[in-house]
Amino acid sequence: xxxxxxxxxxxxxxxxxxxxxxxxxxxxxxxxxxxxxxxxxxxxxxxxxxxxxxxxxxxxxxxxxxxxxxxxxxxxxxxxxxxxxxxxxxxxxxxxxxxxxxxxxxxxxxxxxxxxxxxxxxxxxxxxxxxxxxxxxxxxxxxxxxxxxxxxxxxxxxxxxxxxxxxxxxxxxxxxxxxxxxxxxxxxxxxxxxxxxxxxxxxxxxxxxxxxxxxxxxxxxxxxxxxxxxxxxxxxxxxxxxxxxxxxxxxxxxxxxxxxxxxxxxxxxxxxxxxxxxxxxxxxxxxxxxxxxxxxxxxxxxxxxxxxxxxxxxxxx
Amino acid sequence: xxxxxxxxxxxxxxxxxxxxxxxxxxxxxxxxxxxxxxxxxxxxxxxxxxxxxxxxxxxxxxxxxxxxxxxxxxxxxxxxxxxxxxxxxxxxxxxx
Ligand SMILES: [Fe+2]
Ligand SMILES: [Fe+2]
Numbered sequence: 001x002x003x004x005x006x007x008x009x010x011x012x013x014x015x016x017x018x019x020x021x022x023x024x025x026x027x028x029x030x031x032x033x034x035x036x037x038x039x040x041x042x043x044x045x046x047x048x049x050x051x052x053x054x055x056x057x058x059x060x061x062x063x064x065x066x067x068x069x070x071x072x073x074x075x076x077x078x079x080x081x082x083x084x085x086x087x088x089x090x091x092x093x094x095x096x097x098x099x100x101x102x103x104x105x106x107x108x109x110x111x112x113x114x115x116x117x118x119x120x121x122x123x124x125x126x127x128x129x130x131x132x133x134x135x136x137x138x139x140x141x142x143x144x145x146x147x148x149x150x151x152x153x154x155x156x157x158x159x160x161x162x163x164x165x166x167x168x169x170x171x172x173x174x175x176x177x178x179x180x181x182x183x184x185x186x187x188x189x190x191x192x193x194x195x196x197x198x199x200x201x202x203x204x205x206x207x208x209x210x211x212x213x214x215x216x217x218x219x220x221x222x223x224x225x226x227x228x229x230x231x232x233x234x235x236x237x238x239x240x241x242x243x244x245x246x247x248x249x250x251x252x253x254x255x256x257x258x259x260x261x262x263x264x265x266x267x268x269x270x271x272x273x274x275x276x277x278x279x280x281x282x283x284x285x286x287x288x289x290x291x292x293x294x295x296x297x298x299x300x301x302x303x304x305x306x307x308x309x310x311x312x313x314x315x316x317x
Numbered sequence: 318x319x320x321x322x323x324x325x326x327x328x329x330x331x332x333x334x335x336x337x338x339x340x341x342x343x344x345x346x347x348x349x350x351x352x353x354x355x356x357x358x359x360x361x362x363x364x365x366x367x368x369x370x371x372x373x374x375x376x377x378x379x380x381x382x383x384x385x386x387x388x389x390x391x392x393x394x395x396x397x398x399x400x401x402x403x404x405x406x407x408x409x410x411x412x413x
Contacts, residue, residue: 024336026369072398079399135413150336164401167413172404240410 019220024150027093035219038212039149040094041110042221044101047087048112050080052286056120057129065123072169073126079166083159090151106291108278113137115198117280124177124184124191130170132192132199132237138163139233140203148220171240178244185245192241193249200264201272203230234262326375327353329360331367339371350374 006014011030018025025031054077061077064070088098104110115133120126141163145156177188204210204226216222224232238255241248252265274280324346330339342361347353353372362370381389397403406413 026332026335028369068398071396075396075399153336154338164413165399165404168401168404168406169398171406171410171413175406236412240413243407243410 016218019148022220024153025148026150034215035221036094038216038219039152039221040091040096042212042216043087043091043094043149043152044096044104045111045113047084047091047101048105048110049116050084050087052112052116052290053133054080055286055289056116056118056282057126059120060123060126063123064126069173076130076166076169079162083162086155086158087152090155093151102294106287106294108287111276113202114272114275114280115195115202117275117282117286118194118198119282121194122187122191124174124187125195127170127172127174127177127188128191128195130166130168131174131240132170132195133202134163134166134170135237136199136202136233138167139229139236143223143229146220146223152221174244178246188244189246192246196249197267197271198275200230200234200267201275203227203233205269205272231261234264238262324348325353327357327372328375328378329353329357330371330373331357331361332369332371333367335368339369342366344375347372 012032015025015029015031015035018029025035057073057077057080061070061073064073088101091101092098101110105112120129138160141156141160145153145160147153147156174188174191177184179185204213207213207225207227210226213222213225217225234253238248238253250265252263254263255261256263275283278284325348326344327347327350328344329342331342332339345353345356345360347356350372354370357370357372361367393399
């Protein structure tokens with residue numbers, strides 16, 4: 001009814017005032033079309049990342065070195081599937097269907113975190129993923145608990161509660177390797193070497209070059225800039241690397257007394273662009289695998305629907 | 318009142334503040350959902366306890382039963398590794 005009373009500009013002004021006052025936007029509220037679109041893009045990208053992220057880790061479930069590690073990894077990968085569900089459902093409150101979201105993933109219109117286009121080559125990679133990839137995700141997700149869209153913020157609160165175990169189990173398993181035989185320590189170092197830079201890329205381009213950043217900050221969808229989040233991650237992770245007795249693969253990494261922060265070398269942005277645009281080591285595999293799993297699950301969805309309609313018929317009879 | 322005239326039962330959920338979940342506050346009888354909303358406003362938010370109300374037909378709620386708690390929750394009891402506290406890290410790195 002409000003659209004008869006207020007002009008678009010008035011609605012937009014009231015919307016921004018609400019956001020500025022740190023009030024959440026809820027599904028039935030009026031919102032600018034661009035805000036809705038921007039949220040669908042970011043939230044579905046986040047959901048897809050949870051789902052695709054199950055692949056590099058799932059790769060090692062059957063080869064985990066002990067039963068305990070296997071149970072832990074299974075539980076973690078199961079959590080990630082759950083995270084995707086929270087996020088897809090929250091995205092659907094914006095008036096888009098699950099099928100549309102999956103379709104956009106399959107035809108390449110929707111992205112997911114580019115780090116999952118790297119292969120998990122050794123068992124040490126599983127520790128590195130939990131520690132660094134989940135660690136980087138947590139830094140981002142903690143700030144997103146204060147994002148302006150209510151369902152997204154609440155999904156983040158739930159997810160953050162579950163994430164801490166992911167990072168800790170990863171670090172714990174790397175501690176075992178780092179304190180093990182020279183070969184095991186070398187495995188841990190090799191994993192750090194390969195995952196470090198992609199982990200830094202997870203935060204996205206520099207603030208000046210980020211396509212969606214300024215508007216997202218104004219709408220408080222994003223609460224901290226890419227560079228701020230990346231710096232926070234580096235500062236918290238450096239002591240953890242030292243504690244393991246490993247070396248960060250960045251010769252320019254140096255503590256800056258004045259800033260109270262680490263200075264670091266430049267990220268290879270060409271690599272970032274390549275991987276984002278489909279040319280990483282595993283991009284095609286990841287999507288092919290998802291399409292295959294989705295198609296192979298079709299009979300389950302069909303069976304559920306058939307059972308549903310049978311039950312309905314029986315009730316009606 | 319005969320059973321045909323019984324009004325339907327609705328469950329009422331109130332969001333106390335933007336950003337928080339709707340929380341179950343009670344139930345009431347109403348002839349339809351729209352009326353239920355108005356009654357809920359009168360019954361449950363007389364002191365502006367909320368910014369948004371949901372009403373749901375009680376008969377639409379499917380609930381698990383206490384007696385089923387074992388089969389629902391027991392399998393979780395032997396999975397302590399799902400908790401962050403299961404992983405003991407040295408003090409130097411224990412802030413993750
Ligand atoms: Fe997750
Ligand atoms: Fe995780």
